[in-house]
Amino acid sequence: MKEVQQERAIATRQHLIVSAAAVFDAEGFAGASLGKIIEQAGTTRGALHFHFPAKESLAVAVLREHNDRMTAVVERISRSGRTALEQIVEISRTTARTIDEDVVVRAGTRLLMELTYTGDLPVGYRLWIEACEEKVRQAVEDGDIVPNVSPQAVAYLVISSLAGVQMVSSVLSGRDDLDRRVEEMWEILLLGLVPADRRGKVAGLLNPGAPGRA
Secondary structure, three states, rough: OOHHHHHHHHHHHHHHHHHHHHHHHHOOOOOOOHHHHHHHHHHOOOHHHHHHHHHHHHHHHHHHHHHHHHHHHHHHHOOOOOHHHHHHHHHHHHEEEEEEEEOHHHHHHHHHHHHHOOOOOHHHHHHHHHHHHHHHHHHHHHHOOOOOOHHHHHHHHHHHHHHHHHHHHHHHHOOHHHHHHHHHHHHHHHHOOOOHOHHHHHHHOOOOOOOOOO
């Protein structure tokens, strides 16, 4: 009986997180009210407060779930056996698709832009930059990225570019052109990062079938 109650509580908490994510995605943190979240979840104020005492705690839970889902993406692609450079490109593509398809990741991405915390949350951008930096270092060792660049600077540029591309695409096209914009981003970045004697590899890394690509 106790296990059933625990499972039910976990399921309820997860439902509240997804419901809150839908509201944060549509309204932003400032526009999201507990009333709207309660309505979205089809629950009561008492049930909500049992799990989350305030809107801020809901936002933290959405961000934590967002970070967990994106970490799972990075870990899955890291186990794929691809080269470090291929992993960096594929992680960015998958991130773009996940933002488009997953309301929790989409809401977390919006919250990361809207909120500033002290302490250990949200740490998404910092963790992504550090993970990307490690892969850039490996790509330099592999000879796939020119050696005279700062891996930290490249990682910062990649993550910042991806964040900016998805934000502008969201504003201008509702993310309809996000895949194409990510491919364009990499077309430009790879030409500057890949050594001249490996430029033939650039064409293989780009996706000519991305929607909207000529």
